[in-house]
Amino acid sequence: MIRWSEEQQELCRAIGEVAAKLGSDHLENDKNGTFDQEGWQKLKDVGLFGLPFDTRHGGLGKDLTTTVHVLEQLGYAGRDSGLNFSVSTHMVSTGVPLQRFGSSALKERYLPEICAGTMIGAHAITEPSGGSDVMGMLTTAVADGDDFVLNGSKAFVSNGSIADLIVVYARTGAPGDVAGITVFLVRRDSPGLSVGNPISKMGLRTSPLAEVFLDNVRVPRDHVIGAKGAGFLILDHVMKWEILCGFGIIVGEMRRRLERCVEYARTRTAFGSAIGSNQSVANMIVEMRIDVDTAQKWIHDTAEKLQSKADVASDIAITKLVVSEANVRSALAAVQVFGGYGYVSEYGVEKDLRDAVGGRIYSGTSEVQRQRLATLMGLNRPVKLS
Amino acid sequence: MTVKHDITAHIIAEYLPGTPVEELDSSYDLLENGVISSLELLRLIAWLSDRYDIPFADLEISPDDFRSVGAIEKVVTRFEGLPAAE
8 A cells, every 4th residue: 555645645635626626617518529728727737747757847756656646636626537538648648758768859849848738748549440459550651861751540539639749659660560660749730730620429528539640741850759660669658657647537536426426325315215225225336435446456556566667567457457447337336326317417427427438448448458468378378389 | 697598587487487498499489489479579678678778669679689589689788788698
């Protein structure tokens, strides 16, 4: 169990106070698919986006576990899950790879803007034909003088329509080549780059999702993040952060949902007593409690392990599976606990369920995570050398 | 322990448990024979990076660099400036 320092707790309280004031119109924004610019501004003002980044570049210099803990508080206090998702996407898509793999010049130029939130970040990985099959990506980057020329299209780019900087993963080697993917920091205003209209979706509707098209986009060689061909390594690093930060937020959201259900079950009466005194209702809420505690333990444990540079290949897959599946169960149980009030839009309980479903798909589907685990367990490895 | 022995011992422990060390030839193709998948290659690279302090993400690498114990040994010794063990 992590014992949080007074400073860490104070940081959480500060973010929690700001986040609690956001999202008063989150249901209306969800209905219209509107990104909360005002909420973004307030989170920007409190310095949230710079949490894990170097103080030299305008960040707060906090470690991974502190970052995850504070983001969990954002999830707990902030009611707009889409806005929370956009925050996590912004930080992990651009800031995280830049800080770890970017050149000094790139860091000096862009990290202060990312920390301040004056430039919004996104990453473009998934393609229309590939889904989670990153190695099958078709977008190409061809060296030409001092530039690379990028061509292709990317699907499901979170923050796509509001991003100023897009980290694009493109093929510089043969298909299937592990060292065949390179990472580029691409400015939204680059000639040839266009972003489609926001895509309507089931949940997280306040976090804009869009397609990105690259038509002979010239990217200077000095905007390559890491070395040519290092994309798979960079993606691995980014995905670990994405899962821990993004699903850390979800743990906070699950905790808030649990508290709402406890409160409701204690005060809502039926047949002369509080519905929480009914064992079948109580059991659902107890399962929600077990789910959120389990999810939190996995997030904290894996974050600590990663921070200590341990191998978390299996842990990260399990963490993603545990939290995303628990979130859907918890959100569905909440609808049931609230009954008719859970089913109608007015109380936001059904929105939680719609928001939760995406977690089983983005950052590697549940099926891909199980496949990863099977691979890491050696289930498809030869028993003997041939 | 030489770099070659160190790498061989790690690969056997992690990916081929129970295999006698002498059975893993230094030219045996780990990728082609399915011993190491692309996912496990990442784990292997992460281990090499920590073990030998090699910043792989800043280097231009190829899958061929990790195809066999011998290939991996060459990458490590090239980076360390050490001669490959006979």
